[in-house]
Amino acid sequence: MGGVTTIALIERRPDISRSLFTRYWRDVHGVMAARIPGFDCYTQHHVTPLNPATEPFEGIAIVTYRSEEDRAGLIHSEVTQHIHRDEQNVFRRALLYNLGEGASQTVVGNVGAAGHTMFLVVETGADVGAIVASLGEAPLYLAVHDLTGGDPSGWNQTDTSGRVFASLLHGVWPDRASAVTAAEKLPAAAYLLNEQHVMVAGGKPTPVGLRGLDAVRTIEEAGADNQLSDAVVRAVYGLLAAP
Template identity: 25%
Template structure:
């Protein structure tokens, strides 16, 4: 089955918007291991474990660079600075079509035991949050690459929002972020991709990993984030032109802007990608050698069995 065929969608936004639930995790790497080792381990050891568990509709790893306050104009009442200790280095993002798929994923021994027990090998701190059902939405995607591997083709950022203490309920803030920030921004001609992801107030990590700290590094926890890809960096500042800045300042205390250096897609449309099955270095080596037969469905099925089917494997059993 071709990806997305069963749902009648073949575009990235349509594929992502078919999902009901989203899991976001903010990760800080271990300080005693080089960051490049942590990132390689995350993608090629830890990441491929997810590709062996049915239930996920999409699973991506976003590698983040340091906060970029310089991209924004000065706005009274909003801070664009983030303390070094509070800046995450990685953000895994998973989508589930339904609550039943989330339960199936979580009850699998790999997801229940192996993945959490492995996290301490490269993660020093984690904060994972499950978005409200139906809250996340991809409003525009002109890039249309549902299985992106490597650096994004245009400047891409994760924008994280810290609400004002006097802000209304989390639900009201989520509506504001979705309808008054994300939706109008998505109409800007320079915006190539925009996804909005509301987050619940952070209490404790939704993912328990033995040996990994779960407390947030400071009191500026996020109540939502946007994935924003733009034609050029100048578009970011344009989004706060005019009255939009004053309105944002009434709701938002801080905006932290993390450039996305690389994206690795482990699962797309319910099935593992080649990177999810083999790891990125192996796939790159196969491509460089021109070994096309190694990328065929027949070989992958022989090597990886039912893992190749991903979510389809779960459907066949129910």
């Protein structure tokens, strides 16, 4: 992982339940975002902070692009204005970091590693290199996203007062216990994965990104496989979905 990346750290509105936040971000907001042109891959990570009393984020989105030119759709597409307005429905705050070439690096393994996913959000002032070194060979997968080159204040007039973040570490451990043990030793806020949904893959919306998970589950329960065919998707949505 060394290309062009966008990271979003998302806080739920406190008057919105966790269940509603999860469903809305996945099946409404996420389906809208999957229509933004230029995304190569868009994955939602629904997370729980290891210390809910002090840590605010419940969603982490990672978007990759083939080039900086492809990211222009995030700013200039017709969908973006609706994305901005929709965020206010369930998000208290969305910190969006547009990272340049090389700001996201895979340290070990590959993103498809099986295990327990955990994210570490590192505040400015912490020694990111020392944190990565202290993890040793324990993670099955580890990617480091340098957030210092991004400016979340430019996205939807985001309030960036308070804590400032330097890096996002995305790791996979053999099991939950080993992930928690690692987190408890580190000067970083830890977030454990509850749900992961790939909304765009290979430049195309996935079935979930196209329709939302509840609709896909309903189609599968009914055995209506023809609803997922290229011909139906093209006729109804005017595009092809990722397999």
